[in-house]
Amino acid sequence: MQSATSMTSPLLEIANLKKHFGQSRGLFKYDPHAVRAVNGISLTVKEGETTALVGESGCGKSTAAKLISGALAPTSGDIRLRTRDGTLLDVATLRGSARKKLWRDVQLIFQDPFSSLNPRMTVRQIIAEPLRNFGIARGEEATMIVADLLDRVGLQSNAMNRYPHAFSGGQRQRIGIARALAVNPRLVIGDEPVSALDVSVAAQILNLFQSLKRDLGLTYLLITHDLSVVRHSADRVAVMYLGQIVEENTTAALFSAPKHPYTHALLSAVPSHREKEKTRVVLPGEVASARNLPTGCAFHPRCALATDLCRKVTPQITTGSNGSRVACHTPLDEAST
Ligand SMILES: Nc1ncnc2c1ncn2[C@@H]1O[C@H](COP(=O)(O)OP(=O)(O)O)[C@@H](O)[C@H]1O
Ligand code: SF4
Numbered sequence: 001m002q003s004a005t006s007m008t009s010p011l012l013e014i015a016n017l018k019k020h021f022g023q024s025r026g027l028f029k030y031d032p033h034a035v036r037a038v039n040g041i042s043l044t045v046k047e048g049e050t051t052a053l054v055g056e057s058g059c060g061k062s063t064a065a066k067l068i069s070g071a072l073a074p075t076s077g078d079i080r081l082r083t084r085d086g087t088l089l090d091v092a093t094l095r096g097s098a099r100k101k102l103w104r105d106v107q108l109i110f111q112d113p114f115s116s117l118n119p120r121m122t123v124r125q126i127i128a129e130p131l132r133n134f135g136i137a138r139g140e141e142a143t144m145i146v147a148d149l150l151d152r153v154g155l156q157s158n159a160m161n162r163y164p165h166a167f168s169g170g171q172r173q174r175i176g177i178a179r180a181l182a183v184n185p186r187l188v189i190g191d192e193p194v195s196a197l198d199v200s201v202a203a204q205i206l207n208l209f210q211s212l213k214r215d216l217g218l219t220y221l222l223i224t225h226d227l228s229v230v231r232h233s234a235d236r237v238a239v240m241y242l243g244q245i246v247e248e249n250t251t252a253a254l255f256s257a258p259k260h261p262y263t264h265a266l267l268s269a270v271p272s273h274r275e276k277e278k279t280r281v282v283l284p285g286e287v288a289s290a291r292n293l294p295t296g297c298a299f300h301p302r303c304a305l306a307t308d309l310c311r312k313v314t315p316q317i318t319t320g321s322n323g324s325r326v327a328c329h330t331p332l333d334e335a336s337t
């Protein structure tokens with residue numbers, strides 16, 4: 001249940017965000033063969049909510065996560081984060097220590113925590129490192145905070161003196177979460193945080209996210225290629241295709257009445273949903289290359305409803321009266337009436 005303030009205050013506002021990876025740095029600024037990994041996304045993440053970013057591999061999700069977490073600089077666009085005192089800062093333009101200070105508020109959790117956990121460091125050292133880097137605590141005080149964080153993520157305090165290889169995938173993800181929480185962030189970005197885990201372990205980690213959100217007042221951006229992951233954990237879902245958001249809505253509305261043909265196809269691949277619908281939309285063809293985008297609607301080569309207009313004119317994303325957004329010339333509820 002959301003509070004009245006969380007319904008109204010955005011923690012993160014992204015406007016027309018782009019990241020193009022150029023092939024060369026020649027005389028010409030515009031590289032027609034650039035990979036348009038993120039190609040003009042706008043998204044608002046409200047405080048206390050879980051917003052999901054969903055799409056097939058290669059659609060630009062991880063690039064978006066890196067832009068928002070400050071690991072990559074955008075080609076253009078705004079990323080505004082509400083600070084603790086309530087002002088909105090354009091973080092894309094911040095440099096040096098101002099940037100570092102602000103980015104305490106935003107932490108990333110990855111699919112494979114093992115690759116981000118130094119195998120030669122003990123769990124205590126791994127979790128205490130950000131405490132030291134940000135000047136939060138050292139020594140005994142840091143050890144006490146580490147013990148508290150381990151407890152929060154469901155691990156025993158005797159995990160402290162062991163090394164990452166001694167833990168299972170789910171336990172390692174808990175260690176990664178404890179490390180992310182060490183700096184007391186407000187926005188946690190999970191980039192496919194449960195994709196490498198078995199279904200039952202993934203469910204436990206998603207439950208942990210939910211209880212941490214309740215206890216610590218966190219806000220999540222949950223990134224996944226698998227819509228079934230977000231069904232019970234996200235408040236809103238944004239669907240990405242080839243660097244753009246093609247649909248955004250509350251989770252309930254998106255699952256019950258998808259408006260974009262791509263969302264409809266993704267949903268048909270979710271087992272529980274398929275049973276209800278009895279039909280499965282199989283998408284013809286592969287995702288096009290972000291280096292060579294189709295003309296008009298980027299989804300048109302795979303869309304059964306594509307017309308000449310779709311092949312020529314890019315549909316703009318439009319906002320409905322209930323705050324939902326869709327980028328399609330003939331959204332499904334209109335097409336089917
Ligand atoms: N550093 C890079 N240089 C060039 N292309 C990149 C780079 N990082 C990602 N890409 C390309 O950008 C597109 C989006 O990638 P990514 O953000 O990793 O997608 P996702 O996380 O949705 O799978 C892909 O075509 C990928 O090959
Ligand atoms: S704009 Fe046309 S091609 Fe694109 S999703 Fe809508 S109907 Fe399909």
Ligand SMILES: [Mg+2]
Pocket residue numbers: 061062063191
């Ligand atoms: Mg990715």
